[in-house]
Amino acid sequence: MKLRAGGASFPAAMYRDITFAYSFLHPTTGGVDISYHSVGSSAGKRWIVDGSRRCDGARPCVTLDWAASDSLLTESDYAAYPDLRMFPTMAGAVVPIFNLPGFREGEDLLLTPALVSKVFRGAVTHWDDPEIVSINPHLALPSARIVLCVRADGSGTTEIFKKALSAFEPEFAERVGASSNAKWGPTNVTRRRLNSGVASFVAHTPFALGYSVLAEARNAGLPFATL
Structure with a gap:
């Protein structure tokens, strides 16, 4: 069979x-x-x-x-489609993944939930934004622009992430929404297919920030932000 x-x-x-x-x-x-x-x-x-x-x-x-x-x-x-049925099979986590040159193992990048929402709707655009610096005094954050990477395809991972960001900040819910489509606030985002595509882009792009499932982040050896 x-x-x-x-x-x-x-x-x-x-x-x-x-x-x-x-x-x-x-x-x-x-x-x-x-x-x-x-x-x-x-x-x-x-x-x-x-x-x-x-x-x-x-x-x-x-x-x-x-x-x-x-x-x-x-x-x-x-x-x-009345014959369709949906059953839960597993639980997992979606995490913000990043690539900061000079970031050392054992360090933590701290982000508040509302701050992540602001980044992904384009309101916070640089790594040394005062909101990021204020909660990360232990890090020497660069003045580089945040290179955002999101999913290019219709994605359940995207829907999970957007629903969380919409709950964190009403303005994100209003401007971007919580659907699984590839619509985002910023226009200068990089789009990649599948979680592996986003993880690969972030891994090879300095100053990049994206999102992926926790298992994919670990497989790629990528650090992820602490909320």
Whole structure:
């Protein structure tokens, strides 16, 4: 039996680890062959509801048996597709990740929740902004511009992050909102697909700030801010 799944990049590492372990208990020969395609929450939901086959580069076209999404199905989704069901499978964290040259292991970059909201709506633009400096007297913060990186695709990770920022600051909720789309306040943001794309950009770009799941940040060796 072959089971094909896809969707959110948030839980991709967990699903791959689980299916890898499962393969030892139930070998492919005469057992179950499971694969997971990390394509993003929005793409996963579209893929499962329209029943379409997807061609992923050199891989053969496949039809999903189940999908994963960090963003919840809406009432209209359930009304349009009454046979859909959503079940929780894991919990995780979304964290602000950054790249500050000279930042040493063991140091902490402190940010308040409202300050993170201001940065991601474009109200705070430089690392030496007085609001950042005032709560980080232990750090020599540069006068460089903050290079923001966000998701380019429809993303459950983005929805989780935006919902938190909207709760932290009413102005963020009004100007940016809490959807999973790629709309942000600042116009000069860099966009990358999947959590791995954001993490890779931040890791290779001095003065960058982005967001990703905690597991991806650790895999990339990136520091993350303390709120």
